[in-house]
Amino acid sequence: xxxxxxxxxxxxxxxxxxxxxxxxxxxxxxxxxxxxxxxxxxxxxxxxxxxxxxxxxxxxxxxxxxxxxxxxxxxxxxxxxxxxxxxxxxxxxxxxxxxxxxxxxxxxxxxxxxxxxxxxxxxxxxxxxxxxxxxxxxxxxxxxxxxxxxxxxxxxxxxxxxxxxxxxxxxxxxxxxxxxxxxxxxxxxxxxxxxxxxxxxxxxxxxxxxxxxxxxxxxxxxxxxxxxxxxxxxxxxxxxxxxxxxxxxxxxxxxxxxxxxxxxxxxxxxxxxxxxxxxxxxxxxxxxxxxxxxxxxxxxxxxxxxxxxxxxxxxxxxxxxxxxxxxxxxxxxxxxxxxxxxxxxxxxxxxxxxxxx
Amino acid sequence: xxxxxxxxxxxxxxxxxxxxxxxxxxxxxxxxxxxxxxxxxxxxxxxxxxxxxxxxxxxxxxxxxxxxxxxxxxxxxxxxxxxxxxxxxxxxxxxxxxxxxxxxxxxxxxxxxx
Numbered sequence: 085x086x087x088x089x090x091x092x093x094x095x096x097x098x099x100x101x102x103x104x105x106x107x108x109x110x111x112x113x114x115x116x117x118x119x120x121x122x123x124x125x126x127x128x129x130x131x132x133x134x135x136x137x138x139x140x141x142x143x144x145x146x147x148x149x150x151x152x153x154x155x156x157x158x159x160x161x162x163x164x165x166x167x168x169x170x171x172x173x174x175x176x177x178x179x180x181x182x183x184x185x186x187x188x189x190x191x192x193x194x195x196x197x198x199x200x201x202x203x204x205x206x207x208x209x210x211x212x213x214x215x216x217x218x219x220x221x222x223x224x225x226x227x228x229x230x231x232x233x234x235x236x237x238x239x240x241x242x243x244x245x246x247x248x249x250x251x252x253x254x255x256x257x258x259x260x261x262x263x264x265x266x267x268x269x270x271x272x273x274x275x276x277x278x279x280x281x282x283x284x285x286x287x288x289x290x291x292x293x294x295x296x297x298x299x300x301x302x303x304x305x306x307x308x309x310x311x312x313x314x315x316x317x318x319x320x321x322x323x324x325x326x327x328x329x330x331x332x333x334x335x336x337x338x339x340x341x342x343x344x345x346x347x348x349x350x351x352x353x354x355x356x357x358x359x360x361x362x363x364x365x366x367x368x369x370x371x372x373x374x375x376x377x378x379x380x381x382x383x384x385x386x387x388x389x390x391x392x393x394x395x396x397x398x399x400x401x402x403x404x405x406x407x408x409x410x411x412x413x414x415x416x417x418x419x420x421x422x423x424x425x426x427x428x429x430x431x432x433x434x435x436x437x438x439x440x441x
Numbered sequence: 442x443x444x445x446x447x448x449x450x451x452x453x454x455x456x457x458x459x460x461x462x463x464x465x466x467x468x469x470x471x472x473x474x475x476x477x478x479x480x481x482x483x484x485x486x487x488x489x490x491x492x493x494x495x496x497x498x499x500x501x502x503x504x505x506x507x508x509x510x511x512x513x514x515x516x517x518x519x520x521x522x523x524x525x526x527x528x529x530x531x532x533x534x535x536x537x538x539x540x541x542x543x544x545x546x547x548x549x550x551x552x553x554x555x
Contacts (some may be wrong), residue, residue: 256520258522307516
């Protein structure tokens, strides 16, 4: 079944929000809205972080965003990914630079994301190289790519062969909720892909092959309790479709890119920021992913996280590109903070691995 | 003229709920503590409790409660189908509670007719 996208990319529509500087102006109350939320660094200073500075622990996760090309155009995408983003994709040379870093340093996990990372022509080769280096490899797979074309239908076997941990977005066990965010037909294609993954051994309790689902709210509200949502997803997906999976990660929507556009257009931006601020949880700050993750963009630049990458906020260190990688400099950096960071510290917190407290 | 002076219900008033403690703190403190306890996961999940609250909100026709528990139901992972079914349960009990009195009507009618 084909997918009918909910929208087009901001880039294709030449929306002002495709300019990251403009997004930062909105977030800081200098464009569209004059709503002022206290600076995030000031909020964490009050929570006990000296001078409002957040520092990394050590880099355990090397997250590579291999490009913005995607077969879907989800309404909330923080990457502004889509089928038209054909230019921004990692080249073999940049992958080689990543592999050189991974070979040199003891960074145990490689987290591959996009876009639909599998659409990058070097994807499978890169996975194989990372596995040969003994790395744990995670792929953030949108599921529908598997059923989108004949050339991707063997991805479940490829993942299984290389013991890739698959992380897949499925915002709801109901078609209406999922398709409302990700495009008509996405739910049905996702279910088919999950069945294919189950068939090769993914998600079964006694299997080493892990498929973890990502829940994110399909609107301007916060995620509920992760464990309760996981129980409900497991019950409903098993009952209705006979599907099994391992963990559910609950992730908060960041007020950037297309989700920011949705908030502004539906007149919910101010109330959403207030919701994030009201739910600020000092205990969540310690566990945010930017403390143990380094994010690499398709063109090799280094960021504290995938969200900073999408706002073009490069690391605050002497090296900002993979070719100049200096682990000790990076581990001493101050993490770049801005108003979107409230998204990761609301409630039980949020990271690429779900809630943090 | 302020909105509240022209309308009985103003969505902004929901945010002021906590202020009821300004005029009677001990009772408000007890109420909010109990309220919080009620909605914690217990024998029922938070999602199930939110769906019950949504149904009751429609029965008591409280616009604040309807807004609040629509959001809460979605946060707890309910979908439109579950939420609408919950409202149908509330409506069915309201309808049934009228209709069941028809037995009284029937009893009385039978008593006084030949």
